[in-house]
Amino acid sequence: MPPLSLLAFACCILAFVHSNAYKVSYGAALTKSLLYYEAQRSGKLPHNQRVNWRGNSALNDGKVAGVDLVGGYYDAGDNVKFGFPLAYTVTMLAWSVVEFGPQLKAKKELSNALAAIKWGTDYFIKAHPKPNVLYGQVGDGVSDHACWMRPEDMTTPRTVYWIDEQHPGADLAGETAAAFAAAALAFRRTNPRYSFQLIFHAKQLFDFAVKHPGQYQNSISSAAKFYSSSGYEDELLWAAVWLERATGEKRYLDFVTNSTNPGGTRTMFSWDDKYVGVQLLVAKGILQGKYPGNGNLGQYKNYVEQFICNCLQEGSNNVKTTNKGLLWWQAWNNLQYVTSASFIMTTYSSVLAATKNTLQCPAGKFRPEYLIGKVRSQVHYILGVNPNRISYMVGFGRKYPQQVHHRGASIVSIKKNPTPVTCQGGFNAWFHRNAPNPNVLHGAIVGGPSQNDEYTDSRDNFQQAEAATANTAPFVGVLAYFA
Numbered sequence: 001m002p003p004l005s006l007l008a009f010a011c012c013i014l015a016f017v018h019s020n021a022y023k024v025s026y027g028a029a030l031t032k033s034l035l036y037y038e039a040q041r042s043g044k045l046p047h048n049q050r051v052n053w054r055g056n057s058a059l060n061d062g063k064v065a066g067v068d069l070v071g072g073y074y075d076a077g078d079n080v081k082f083g084f085p086l087a088y089t090v091t092m093l094a095w096s097v098v099e100f101g102p103q104l105k106a107k108k109e110l111s112n113a114l115a116a117i118k119w120g121t122d123y124f125i126k127a128h129p130k131p132n133v134l135y136g137q138v139g140d141g142v143s144d145h146a147c148w149m150r151p152e153d154m155t156t157p158r159t160v161y162w163i164d165e166q167h168p169g170a171d172l173a174g175e176t177a178a179a180f181a182a183a184a185l186a187f188r189r190t191n192p193r194y195s196f197q198l199i200f201h202a203k204q205l206f207d208f209a210v211k212h213p214g215q216y217q218n219s220i221s222s223a224a225k226f227y228s229s230s231g232y233e234d235e236l237l238w239a240a241v242w243l244e245r246a247t248g249e250k251r252y253l254d255f256v257t258n259s260t261n262p263g264g265t266r267t268m269f270s271w272d273d274k275y276v277g278v279q280l281l282v283a284k285g286i287l288q289g290k291y292p293g294n295g296n297l298g299q300y301k302n303y304v305e306q307f308i309c310n311c312l313q314e315g316s317n318n319v320k321t322t323n324k325g326l327l328w329w330q331a332w333n334n335l336q337y338v339t340s341a342s343f344i345m346t347t348y349s350s351v352l353a354a355t356k357n358t359l360q361c362p363a364g365k366f367r368p369e370y371l372i373g374k375v376r377s378q379v380h381y382i383l384g385v386n387p388n389r390i391s392y393m394v395g396f397g398r399k400y401p402q403q404v405h406h407r408g409a410s411i412v413s414i415k416k417n418p419t420p421v422t423c424q425g426g427f428n429a430w431f432h433r434n435a436p437n438p439n440v441l442h443g444a445i446v447g448g449p450s451q452n453d454e455y456t457d458s459r460d461n462f463q464q465a466e467a468a469t470a471n472t473a474p475f476v477g478v479l480a481y482f483a
Contacts, residue, residue: 036443152181
């Protein structure tokens with residue numbers, strides 16, 4: 001009776017999956033995902049700071065250039081403020097509020113999400129003192145990475161870098177414009193005056209980016225080794241589509257419609273490649289009847305659907321997976337692509353459901369619930385339903401990474417021991433210490449496992465064990481949906 005045996009086996013597998021799935025608390029994960037951004041704060045911390053092992057830091061940022069650049073976020077496990085991925089992070093946090101604001105409010109996390117966004121946009125306002133000037137980085141990656149110090153007592157150079165008319169960077173300006181515009185939508189109801197201010201900055205930066213094209217690392221060479229941009233056309237479209245949504249002005253939709261490069265079918269959605277985000281926002285407008293579905297705009301919709309089909313394993317060029325089903329792009333920080341793709345699928349599923357549509361893939365038509373089922377499997381894997389039974393969100397579940405590659409988390413809190421940690425002393429006393437980090441970096445999403453589903457919890461394993469602000473930002477919206 002082989003068929004019965006196979007059926008019984010399948011039932012056992014399903015029971016195992018469901019028994020594990022029910023242990024996943026989306027609400028708790030959502031809370032931690034927003035808590036993570038408080039641990040990444042630079043500058044003078046507010047009175048309601050919840051991550052108590054952190055202290056004030058980098059209070060003189062910008063002083064060498066005669067500008068106030070105090071605030072913003074540290075990028076990952078280092079103490080540099082990289083403007084390009086930071087702007088993407090803020091855009092994704094804002095998009096999470098725009099799409100899933102009611103769910104965030106229901107879980108009493110909307111105020112924390114808005115606070116996370118505002119910590120970024122307040123910094124961007126400081127970084128944009130003139131229409132055609134944008135400060136895009138504070139700190140130097142090479143000198144910073146040569147030291148292992150808490151942000152509270154770091155002595156590495158806080159070099160300031162910027163773009164202007166003579167030193168353009170349309171990708172950096174465009175992404176920051178998108179962050180401003182998306183945040184303006186997020187704050188429209190709760191803080192209309194602030195929303196108007198954000199639109200003002202978004203418009204100026206978009207015009208600057210269009211009039212002065214070029215890749216920002218040609219102007220900020222220090223960023224090239226760490227966050228080099230592959231192009232700026234996607235950021236211009238990204239800014240335009242967000243400005244259209246925020247202002248309703250026809251010129252922004254015309255910019256998207258008249259583009260000769262809608263991106264094609266992309267292989268990923270990330271801090272460097274925004275085409276999928278543009279395509280989804282256009283597709284949403286088409287399905288809602290706000291945009292015409294023919295011509296160039298129809299191509300945007302077709303391309304994002306092909307990307308989603310490939311993520312679902314139902315396309316013509318499917319995304320790779322690990323042996324146990326996690327979507328797979330690359331060995332270094334793979335989970336950043338999983339969280340961003342999960343956000344795209346979750347958002348499009350909501351759009352399909354609201355407009356009573358299905359997704360057409362080469363393998364057939366799929367209902368919105370099918371997309372959500374795929375996303376749920378990715379969320380569960382990240383949160384602990386995987387071969388290692390380890391949650392790749394720090395601080396969530398019974399087992400999670402203990403040696404996250406993160407300077408602040410790996411060194412005793414300055415509040416417990418104010419003795420300064422020197423540049424090399426940090427390596428000797430803390431980085432090479434084979435013990436759990438003294439501070440838990442709640443909500444951080446680490447790089448994640450290998451394609452063989454293996455993970456090494458070691459501080460020097462930066463490809464797998466380092467978290468970044470861009471990893472968690474898309475996950476906020478996904479968790480809000482499921483919570």
